[in-house]
Amino acid sequence: MLAAEQDAFAALAAGADLTLPVPACASWSAGALVRHVSAVHRWAAATARLDPDAPLPDHEPYECRADLLDYPAAASDLRAALTDTARPCPTLVGPGTAAWWVRRQVHEVLVHRFDLAAALGVEVTADSAVAADCIAEVVDTLQPRQVRLGRMAAAEVGVRLRTPTGVWQVGADPVAEVAGPEIAVALLLWRRIPLHDPSITVTGDRVTAAAFLAQPLTP
Template sequence: MPTCGDWTLKQLFRHVGRGNRWAAQIILERRNQPLDPRDVRDGKPPDDPDAAADWLYHGAELISDAIDRVGAETRVWTFVGPRPAGWWIRRRLHEATVHRADAALALGVPFELSPDLAADALSEWIDRVSVDRRHGPALERGQSIHLHATDPELGPTGEWMIVHDEEGLWWSHDHGKGSVALRGPAKDLLLATVRRISVADADIEVHGDTAVWDGWLERTPF
């Protein structure tokens, strides 16, 4: 697969389905520590294609069921510290969205995504990156990135200003001037930001210091 290293589609399928079960089990067990993926219950899809499809769909249902049982505000472990259990719905939705793009790119078929979903996926990813320090700060101090979606229906939610200043790394939906600016459809901005396509292969205009953008990509693996 061009965007997932040496994975096959079968491995990607298993990754998404097991990932949903992994999140559901974290919620259901009210865990305050990560769960080893090898300990996920029913973590492998059946060999039968129809049963495997049911297994995939059921994994998403398990997350909703787990949240209903423990309560959406119950705090559980996440990548970015304890969060309400309901946090996992948005995280897993956008995880599956990006991996659906991986599958489409591997198969050479169009990837369709509504601008509002693409914009929310981008906001969710930037929000996570801004508090996740596992790979160091995504920007050097004094650097900034401005993303501008050209989809007219998004309004203010179609702009992202990401800044690293004396207060740390933060972002907002404000309009501003960044060290580098990218302008294009929300779907393309999302795929470029999570390193599924390059800006050269997308409908994106780039202005400013491209080294800042390259540094961001190096420090923010999906």
Template sequence: MTLLGHDRYCDELLRQTGLLRSALTGTDLTATVPTCPDWSLGELARHVGRAQRWAEAIVRTKATEAVPPDQVPDSEGAPDDAPAALDTWLEAGAARLAATLREAGPDAAVWTWAADRRAGFWARRMVHETAVHRADAALTAGVPFEVEPEVAADTIDEWLEILAFAQASGDKDVADLRGAGRSIHLHATDAADAEWLIEFGDDGFSWRRGHEKATVALRGPLVDVLQVFYRRLPATSDRVEVLGDRELLDFWLERASF
């Protein structure tokens, strides 16, 4: 695992939010998001903005427990019929979070829902939260979705870390990700060292970067492997290739949620 560095995460937070705002420009904000069918595009945007503001409140107050969402300032966001106001709200929230994270530094002790109880957790988490929901917005708006290779690879790393943490914490959603003798290989065909091996054991799964034979392999451009892994692109897409036991990959994708 290679973390990008705190300053890079703060920069990337602004960049990903800017790209999200661009994807939303001129769209019908009432359109349903196919990959998040309970949300419209406007609701997706407000979800991202609220998440960023929630993280900012946690870091700014050096919270030792979760901050109730109703105590987060300016968390409502503009309605779908006020796109310019919604855009301004998104921009302001990301700028506020980035500034707060820079001031706090990566090692400031704050509450998180994970094992890492530092402000740096929120910098990384909000970058990937924003990037993945940008994929949702791009799909809905019919515009291309691109991510820098190091950001895409780190997004996969973090998702595997989250799932491993959830399993170790007894989360029921990932309890079935076990069964010795099976493995999954993720292979990005256009980025150096962007390969992962997920191995199932009797007590759960483990993962590492590397190129090894597996029960099933998912191959394709890194941005597409990322989208399949986050269930934003179907594994049946002609943009990726599945070699081996497709049912095992489906088994993982159905259960790898948190």
């Protein structure tokens, strides 16, 4: 699935006007977005090649590479580093395996593929299972990490998330239920679409749910 997401992102980036603004990332152009995803891939590939107790490498050298517009090369490097998904390596939440990075990078590309499509003014779709796991990653990994890092306060309330294929709870006791297609709920959690998007329905305390979802649930 990582290769499929990367190929879809690469197809959008090929020949695109890289000066176009990215609506979800106010200060970025399409070119800056491509460079960012390439840098993240290069950094994740280097991290996956380390011993599991090694410290995470510094991002900056990867963000300053001269070849970041060559996205296919960065994508290939990442896939090569993650071939053995059982290989122990560091992750953002402690020692783990390369499989952790496969999941994280699939969702990294998924969200930014929709960012790039929005910049280019084209419609794209997502595999419902991938989008559902993107929701699950926010719930089981990213939002708890944001709390641990002090990027958001420990949740006093929460939201129930419902899609055609699953139900999750993010935060504490739910004050509302948010429902919609898997990709819509995933993009909502990543603050790419608003709660009033027509693809989303809300039952319960909309105001409190909106305030909760406006917090940085993801990096």
